[in-house]
Structure formats: C-alpha cells, structure tokens
Amino acid sequence: MKTKLMKAVGRMPEDEDVMQEASRIIRSGGLVAIPTETVYGLAGNALDPSSSKKIYAAKGRPSDNPLIVHIADINDMNIIACDIPEKAFTLAEKFWPGPLTMILKKTDAVPFETTGGLDTVAVRMPSDEIAHEFIRLCGPFIAAPSANASGRPSCTTAEHVIEDLDGKIGLVIDGGQVGIGLESTIIDLTGDIPCLLRPGYISKDELEKTIGPIDVDPAVYNKNKKNIPPKAPGMKYRHYAPKGELSIVEGPVENVISYINGECQKASVNGKKCAVLATRETCRSYRCSLVIDLGNRDDEDTVSHNLFSSLRRCDEEGIDVIFSEAFEDSGLGSAIMNRLLKAAGNRVIKLPG
Ligand code: TXA
Ligand code: MG
Numbered sequence: 001m002k003t004k005l006m007k008a009v010g011r012m013p014e015d016e017d018v019m020q021e022a023s024r025i026i027r028s029g030g031l032v033a034i035p036t037e038t039v040y041g042l043a044g045n046a047l048d049p050s051s052s053k054k055i056y057a058a059k060g061r062p063s064d065n066p067l068i069v070h071i072a073d074i075n076d077m078n079i080i081a082c083d084i085p086e087k088a089f090t091l092a093e094k095f096w097p098g099p100l101t102m103i104l105k106k107t108d109a110v111p112f113e114t115t116g117g118l119d120t121v122a123v124r125m126p127s128d129e130i131a132h133e134f135i136r137l138c139g140p141f142i143a144a145p146s147a148n149a150s151g152r153p154s155c156t157t158a159e160h161v162i163e164d165l166d167g168k169i170g171l172v173i174d175g176g177q178v179g180i181g182l183e184s185t186i187i188d189l190t191g192d193i194p195c196l197l198r199p200g201y202i203s204k205d206e207l208e209k210t211i212g213p214i215d216v217d218p219a220v221y222n223k224n225k226k227n228i229p230p231k232a233p234g235m236k237y238r239h240y241a242p243k244g245e246l247s248i249v250e251g252p253v254e255n256v257i258s259y260i261n262g263e264c265q266k267a268s269v270n271g272k273k274c275a276v277l278a279t280r281e282t283c284r285s286y287r288c289s290l291v292i293d294l295g296n297r298d299d300e301d302t303v304s305h306n307l308f309s310s311l312r313r314c315d316e317e318g319i320d321v322i323f324s325e326a327f328e329d330s331g332l333g334s335a336i337m338n339r340l341l342k343a344a345g346n347r348v349i350k351l352p353g
Helices: 016-027 048-061 072-078 086-095 129-138 160-167 204-211 253-269 300-316 332-345
Strands: 005-009 032-034 039-044 068-070 100-106 120-124 170-172 187-188 197-199 245-250 274-280 290-293 320-326 349-350
Touching: 005 016, 005 204, 016 032, 016 039, 016 068, 016 170, 032 129, 032 160, 039 048, 039 129, 068 170, 072 120, 086 204, 100 170, 100 204, 160 170, 160 300, 245 332, 253 320, 274 300, 290 300, 300 332
Parallel strands: 005 170, 032 170, 068 120, 100 187, 245 320, 245 349, 274 290, 274 320
Antiparallel strands: 032 039, 100 120, 187 197
C-alpha cells in the first residue's frame, strides 16, 4: 500500500482536500494517522471490527490491548458508554476537549475488537483542531491508539509515523510537531473509587481537586510488587523503548553527573556508543558524544514535549547505551517518570546522597 502524506493547518476550508481524502479512506475501512495535542494517533472507525483489526495489524499490537475511542461531541458519549457516573460528566466539563481519557462501561455499539475483549470502553475528546475536524467529518467514533509501531516511543511528528508505518496505512495527516508530547491521562470510573491508570498532562492533583480522592493503579510507578496485572492492559507491555539500553540515574546531581561520565567512558572503551538525556542546567557537565538537552528541569512542559523525539534520536544515531536523569514524581513529572521507567524496563540506578 502507498502511504500518502498530506499537510493540514487545522482550519476549514484550507484542509478540505485532506479531510475529503481522510474521510474516503476511513469510510472504506482504512486507516489514517492524525495529529492530536498529545501524540499522533492511528485512526480507524471504532464501530467497525475489521478497522480495529487493521489497527492492531499495522502497529503489530497484541489484540488484548484495547483502543481509545475518540469523539468530538460530548452527546456522543451516551452511544458508546452506559451507567456513566456523575463524576465523568464533571471531569468532561472541566477537562474536555483535552488530554483526558475516561474508562466507562461500554454499550453494545462498541465491538469487542475495539475494547480488546473488555466490557469497558476508553473515551477521549481531543482538543487539537485537526483531530477535532477529522473526528467530526470521519467519525463520530474514531479508535486511535498512538501511531507508533508497538513497543516504540510514541510519535510526536508525522515523520516519526512514516518511519514506523509507511506502506501499512492509507494516509498521514501532517499537522507538525504535537504540543504536549506524552499520551493522555487515563482514569477508570467504573469502580467505587476512580482510579488513575496512566499519568499524563492532567495531574492527579488536578483530578482530585475536581472529583475528590482517587486511587492509583500500582502498575503506574513500578510499585506493583504482587504482580497484579495492570488495569490498562497496555501498561503491561514493554513500551516507548529505544533500541539502546536505557537506565535512569537517581541521586544528588553531582553524583549523577560523575557516575554517568564514568559509565560513558567505560562504555566507549568497550566500543559502545553512549547518549545522555540531560537538562539545560546539567548538559554542559557531561562528557559524552551525544548529550540531549530535554529542557529546563523546572519546565516540565518542555521536557515532556522533547522526551519521545529524544528517544527516537538515540535510535537514529545508533546509540547502544543511554543514561537519563530522573524527574520529580509529582505533577507532569509523574508522567515523564512513568514513560521513562517503561522505556528503561524499570532499570533505575539509585546513587547514595
Ligand atoms: O493521548 C492518547 O491517549 C493517545 C492519542 C492518540 O489520543 N492515544 C493513546 O492510545 O495513547 P494507546 O492505545 O497508545 O494507549 C491506550 C492505553 C493502553 O494502555 C490501553 O491498554 C488503555 O489505554 N486502555 C484502552 N481501553 C481501556 C479499557 N477499556 N480499560 C483499561 N485500559 C484501557
Ligand atoms: Mg501507545
């Protein structure tokens, strides 16, 4: 299959040709990659089992890992979800459109192919203008996982999507680099107490200010000692992983710098290519051939925006060993650490203070 690449600006009628082509593909059961405010998504008709099967095949994704259904109008939520608790409407009112996904009980309208066999459905209303237009015209129910090949870092540009999915999907809509750079926050509202399944741009604090106390799935921060399967099936798979071996180094900053410099030196003696994921404050202190500046440590928006593209850059440069500084486990830092831990297969080196 030839994959088309078409640019969009997020304003009708400038995007009319792109949307017409996208609509033709979606209606004939095909797949289109779209920008959203979080990461690029791989879109298909959420109510068509064969479209969902094609999504799994294109990504190489296990079919027990459910897809998020994207909508553009809150009234559509009732068609795909039932027994919706009041808290879901409160959250939707406050955070939609935006980077929040809610798990709700599904209706019969949603095929099990889309929910990975579960009787719940993940629902999100993105704020990105291009995504919104696309869902309105090609939806109204669009299944869209992140548009990366399964296991790889999510895509923050159309070029990343082409790297992973060229020849496997009909069209990539190029809306430029996405804003947030990490996937949406996921909250499960099907139990007595709401439960955070995946941290994201909307923090636990913000959610609690809106609906009161919430639990956190133990799988989120590698605190899952009893090996209980994560409630978001996708969180059990190795994820976001670069090809090189990534370790997160925690401890006082001077110790982190000297440890990483020592390890990079050893690795290069052994003929290995090293990279460091650092912050603006520290990047000049590393002696390594590739030091990536993720942004100011206290500017977590920039760090999250740069994280996945930096992991992909390590692959492009053929890096064998990667060290990353650690981030604060609060606010957006929690989401950054969650993705880094998954990418590192939970390899954390804790240095004494
Ligand atoms: O920001 C995002 O959410 C992006 C953009 C494209 O919208 N999408 C995204 O989708 O990250 P994906 O498929 O890469 O991640 C969805 C996560 C997976 O971990 C999946 O297991 C979980 O959501 N999930 C989906 N439906 C679920 C359900 N019914 N119950 C529990 N977890 C669910
Ligand atoms: Mg994903």
